[in-house]
Amino acid sequence: MSRQKRGIDLSIKPKKAIVCGVDFGAADDTEVSLDELVMLLENLNIPTVARVTQKRNTPDPSTFIGSGKAEEIKDFALKSEATLLVIDDFLNPTQKSNLQKLTAMTVWDRSFVIMKIFESRAHTSEAKLQVELAQYRYEIPSLKGLGHQMSRTGGGIGTRGPGETEFERHRRKIERRIKSITLRLDEVKKRRRDRRDRRKKNRVFTVALVGYTNSGKSTLLRSLSKDFGILVANQLFSTLDTVVRKISFREGGSFLLSDTVGFIRKLPPELVAAFRATLEEVSSANLLLLVIDSSDKDPIGHMEIVLKTLIELEAEDLPRIVVLNKIDKARSETDFIAMELRAMDEEIVRVCALTGEGFEELLATIEKHTFKNSQDKPAISNVE
Secondary structure (H helix, E strand, O other), rough: OOOOOOOOOOOOOOOOOOEEEOOOOOOOHHHHHHHHHHHHHOOOOOOEEEEEEEOOOOOEEEEEEHHHHHHHHHHHHHHHHHOOEEEEEOOOOHHHHHHHHHHHHHHHHHHEEEHHHHHHHOHHHHHHHHHHHHHHHHHHHHHHHHHHHHHHEEOOOOOOOOOOEEEHHHHHHHHHHHHHHHHHHHHHHHHHHHHHHHHHHHHHOOOEEEEEOOOHHHHHHHHHHHHOOOOOOOOOOOOOOOOOEEEHHHHHOOOEEOOOOEEEEOOOOHHHHHHHHHHHHHHHEEEEEEEEEEEOHHHHHHHHHHHHHHHHHHOOOOOOEEEEEEEOOOOOOOOHHHHHHHHHOOEEOOOOOOOOEOHHHHHHHHHHHHHHHOOOOOOOOOOO
16 A cells, blocks of 8 residues: 655745736836846745736726736736736736736735835834835725725724724724834934934035945945945845945045935835935935946936936935946946946046945045035044
8 A cells, every 4th residue: 555645735835926017108118127126026036937018008097907918917827827916017906906806816016026125124123114114104005905804894992983994993003003103213313313413513524325226335335434344235225224434535534424225216105205214314415426337237227217216305416426336347338338427417436346446536536525515624523
């Protein structure tokens, strides 16, 4: 008699994703954006088995991509064993719910994917609070898409009577938590503002690193400060907290250099709002170092995304230096990139953050800006 297997197999098959982007004809970055989405999912260890693109004039109000395309995706998902459909845009609750019904798949949008990555990268209490706040703000409009169970009424302790729906109770609970988190983050915001005021009083020159996620900002800060305890990782959004270090000039004098969260296409507005206290380090700086990965497929496109985000932060008019990083990987291409940027009236410095190449020119250029900012070299006086 053959031996029978004992026990129950409780293993869960890993998610396989189908990504879908819609080209509305306004821009030609649909494929580039899908490349990013695939990379975002890779950072969550979710493989992509298929990419779907579609041309439309406007989003379908009920499913975003249209019921016909949803049926096509469902058929392919059955063959490929894909269980996750990721739309490369922002879905409203109705669209998400309808897509899940039509495809019989779990449906995410780009916002949810980015928030999942932020959640996995948040290690400090402040970062965790900011991510939690963004998730709650994202969740409130989505509650209506949870189905019939949220429409049930009931009474009992902690409710407002028998006529209150489960949706209303859950929303009140979330709103209380949002208020609590907002108050705690307001305290963080005040502490940061007080610290900036002290720096300003002591005439501390502050420089902020900004750029696309994974452009090498943290590596640049680590190399310039020679603080090898700073986290550097070849992954998206490795930095969610502001890291500040003092950098000295060779002939005397110094400045503070800060690194904060990177930017990306279609960054969820909930995250921008939740990380406002952190991102204010950018808008309050004397000078921006806009870091570009010169080896990227679309460095100018990435810069345009960063500039759009700076407009949201009201920091687009701050003095800036464009730092072409990773020149060791794209030495021949940097001439063309630099030429295009200079035509846009940008100040350019080329560096390799890993080896330190170009640092002397970069520091000299920053030092010139300190003199433009003040007749005297500002000095740091026990200010963090």
